[in-house]
Amino acid sequence: MLSAEIFCANCGAANKPEDDYCFACHEPLQHASAPVAVSTAPAKQLLRQRYRVLERLGQGGMGSVYKAEDTELGDRPVAIKELSQRGLNQQESREAEESFKHEALLLAGLMHPNLPRIYENFSESGRWYLVMDFIEGETLEEYLVKRGGKLPWSEIYEIGIQLCSVLQYLHTRPTPIIFRDLKPLNVMLTPNHQVYLIDFGIARLFKPGQAHDTIAFGSPGYAAPEQYGKSQTRPSADIYSLGAMLHQMLTGIDPSTTPFAFSKVPNIPISLQALLDQMLDLNPGKRIAYVEMVREALQRINSKNSTLLSSANRVATAPASQNRPATPVYTPPTTSQPATPKLSYVASRINQSTSAGTASATGVAASQSKSNAAPDFNGSKPGYQSFVYVPGTYSPDPDQNTNTPLSEPVMPDSYIGKSVRTYPGHMGIVTSLCWSPSSQQIASAGKDRTVQMWHVRGGGQMQIYAGNLENSRSSSIEAVAWSPAGKLLASASDDGIVQVWTSDSLQTRFTYRQPRQHMHALAWSPDGEWLASASNASLHIWKALNGETIASREAGYGTINSVAWSPATNNLVLGYEERIVEVMNLTQQRSWKREAIYRGHQAAVNKVAISPDGTQVASASADKTVQVWDTTSGQRRLSYHGHTAAVYTLDWSPDGQNLVSASADGTIQIWDANDGTLRFTHPSHNPTVYAIAWSPDGRYIASSAHSQVHVWQASDK
Incomplete structure (x- = not known):
């Protein structure tokens, strides 16, 4: 949106167009002598011989924002911000242009689920344009x-x-x-x-x-x-x-x-x-x-x-009413009423507290003149674990700060959902992630064609496995899996290549190729000797270190979206695009025997996971449900309806008592695997959580969010 606010020449504050004096410094505002008509791009105009303007979304004193189509990329909708310099003197024009370029440069280097992406900026016919994501909403x-x-x-x-x-x-x-x-x-x-x-x-x-x-x-x-x-x-x-x-x-x-x-x-x-x-x-x-x-x-x-x-x-x-007068929403208690004690913030590693009261507007100058200058921000953080609330000494005067340091917090430092680390290392959507058996490291894969290994607590060096980058036809790493012993990892790309490599030196041990197939899932056998790789056309079982094929079969019901290996047997669970889940046993003769088939879903099965004891399967589907059923009989035990959109992924807690699931509705939910009782909804709201994993020690959950990975506490212990 472009604003018609008037900025004070003295202090820079943004004021309403009808104001004559700056609300902040009370200096007179300099209004333009006459409004300048903004020349807008007409509908259907083609900018840069590429962007077809559809409609104007907003207009301000310096230009407009348009909805347009990118004709070179299938008429993808984009938003185009226009800067018009008509009516500006030379100095104003230069400042406006610098500000516009500044915004373009700032955004171009950023990637976050809550920021629009910038595609390009250019000038044409005396105006500057910034092309970015079109955001449907208000x-x-x-x-x-x-x-x-x-x-x-x-x-x-x-x-x-x-x-x-x-x-x-x-x-x-x-x-x-x-x-x-x-x-x-x-x-x-x-x-x-x-x-x-x-x-x-x-x-x-x-x-x-x-x-x-x-x-x-x-x-x-x-x-x-x-x-x-x-x-x-x-x-x-x-x-x-x-x-x-x-x-x-x-x-x-x-x-x-x-x-x-x-x-x-x-x-x-x-x-x-x-x-x-x-x-x-x-x-x-x-x-x-x-x-x-x-x-x-x-x-x-x-x-x-x-x-x-x-x-x-x-x-x-x-x-x-938009123009309603400001009215107080709180009446201070009379002196006969018990007063609410003021609160302070105390860091568990810093023996100090600060005022929780907001200073009055009339006391700003005095309080600022007495206080020391704020410490310089240099990107480092003080040695705190978590800030918690502790009661301070009550003062009858609400503006009187009675900082009484208290060292003991009254609220727990540990709670479910608490952020442990946010990892921003990928340049594309994170498609898969897994924990090391020690619960100390995470390997994350993405559409930037990388697998990145990093420590949960931030120590050590981040490592990038470069083997995938050598696959010129690959555009995405779709799956990554850590071997049970922790010494090997396997990654699968959308060009039909699976690579096995060491977790310490990142040396490629073997490359397995399935030409003309799009890999979707990987699973290690419980002993770490074999790998199962699933694609749009087939399932292959092979020795991890030499690629010897143990068994293979064609996909029975279309693309295999997910595969899971039972923790104690040679049973594999396959989740299909065509709403089916199969439990297949690999016999000692290396042939296939179907143990169970599940037809309870009404849409594609996106993810399957086997309970730690191997007796139950949880399957996540585009039909908005997660269904839990018996591995042997295929009998449904529970259907979870807590999500309102397709469920992308899930995982079991190590004790088998809970499940965590992520959906296109933007929620991540932890719920009881026995009765479906919702235990926790993660506060982040992101519809691009395609990967989630519970740490082997049960303490943490790692969840993707576009190009980031968030690690958070799975319990309040």
């Missing part, structure tokens, strides 16, 4: 208006976690990127609630040691107060903006109506109010410094208070 601002200004907790949590994910990605780039303009207008929401951060026009790179930003920018109500000064903006400014958005979604109050003043939110847990207070602290030195702390806090709050929050934050169905 802005969060539009969505809020439709929902009456505020949202139920489940949606707030879902949106908040996704924003934490993308901000953490930006803040942890080799050179950190601060977005600086986080607000509902710059957040797109797709129909399945995938969040996209858009409009990087004022995002900037953080440079350690630099004292000032070149230009100050911000949107009223959402921008941190330091953005209107001349100091360099830090990542904590984005945390302030996120806090303002969370407050708005909880209360329905637009922060631009009362900048820097946020009322208490009624009927929410103390821990959530404390989190908001810390995010919205006007002193950047006292504000939460890292967005991953915010994400961990939200996850903890949700896991402990989801029922309370759901009942306390119901929304009205009637739309609220």
Whole structure:
């Protein structure tokens, strides 16, 4: 979206078009003498002899955004952002062009599920164009208006976690990127609630040691107060903006109506109010410094208070007026009522606490003049394990900070869903992943034609197996599997090649070829001697170290999407595109015997997994179900209907008591394998989770998310 906001020439704050004075510094605003007509690209015009313009999606004072088709790639829909320089003087034109190119360069090097991809930028007929993903949906601002200004907790949590994910990605780039303009207008929401951060026009790179930003920018109500000064903006400014958005979604109050003043939110847990207070602290030195702390806090709050929050934050169905006056949503208790103690944040390895109260707008200058300068952000993090909430000493004066250090946390440091590591090493969608038998390492494969080995806790060096890159016809690695002894790995590509290589030296031991076949799945025999490879046409069993064929058979029901080897027998389970699951036994005579056939699904079977004791099969299907059935009889024991879209993948817990499944509905769910009771829904919302694996020791789950892998705790122990 392009905005018609007016930026203050003195401090850079973004003001509404009808304002005459800057809300931040109160200096007069310089309005254009007359509106400039923006020349827009007519519908059906062909830009760069490639992009056919279909319609204009939005227009601002500097240009427009269009929906178009890429005629060179099958009329793929794209969005094209146009910068028009008509009506600008030479200096303004140069600044606008630099800002436009800056956005293109920033986005071109980024890859994250919550960011649009940039395809190219070019100039034509005196205008600059930026070609990017077309995102089907609406802005969060539009969505809020439709929902009456505020949202139920489940949606707030879902949106908040996704924003934490993308901000953490930006803040942890080799050179950190601060977005600086986080607000509902710059957040797109797709129909399945995938969040996209858009409009990087004022995002900037953080440079350690630099004292000032070149230009100050911000949107009223959402921008941190330091953005209107001349100091360099830090990542904590984005945390302030996120806090303002969370407050708005909880209360329905637009922060631009009362900048820097946020009322208490009624009927929410103390821990959530404390989190908001810390995010919205006007002193950047006292504000939460890292967005991953915010994400961990939200996850903890949700896991402990989801029922309370759901009942306390119901929304009205009637739309609220966009121009309603700001009204208080909280009345402070009288002196006769018990006061709520203030909360502080204490790191389990740092014996200190900070104020949880948000300073009043009138006290900003005084508090900032007394405080020390915020520490330089250099990409490193203090030695903390996890930030938790502990009660501080109550003060009758809400603006009086009574920092009483307390060393013992009252909330557990360990909880289900807690992020252990996010691995961003791939340049394409992650298709498969597996754990080492020791639960210390993960091997992940993707459409970037690489298999990458890395340590879960971040130690050691990341290693890339280069053997797959030598296959010129390969465009994707579809499967990777670790041998039971941990000394070998196998990877299968879409050009019919399976490679076996050592886990320590990454040396290729054998290459097995099945020409003109697309490999989809691999499975090791329990003793690690044999490999099963499944494709669109056949199943092959062969010796891992010399390629000797043990047995083979044609695919009985179309493409074999998944294969699993029983932990104690020579039974293999095959999941087919044609809705069928077979249990086949490889006899001592190396012939095939069908043990069972399962026909319970109504659509393609995407993934099969055998329980650790070998008695049950769980099959995930495009029919939105996971079905659990007996390996011998094929009798169904359970049908799980917790997902609302195709289920891509699943895995058993090592003790066989639970299953974890991921779906196109964007959810990852842990549920009881005996009765289907939902135990946990992972907070990340991503419809591209194609691979998931439970660690052998049962402590962690690794799940893909587009080009990333997230490792998180599987229990609260």
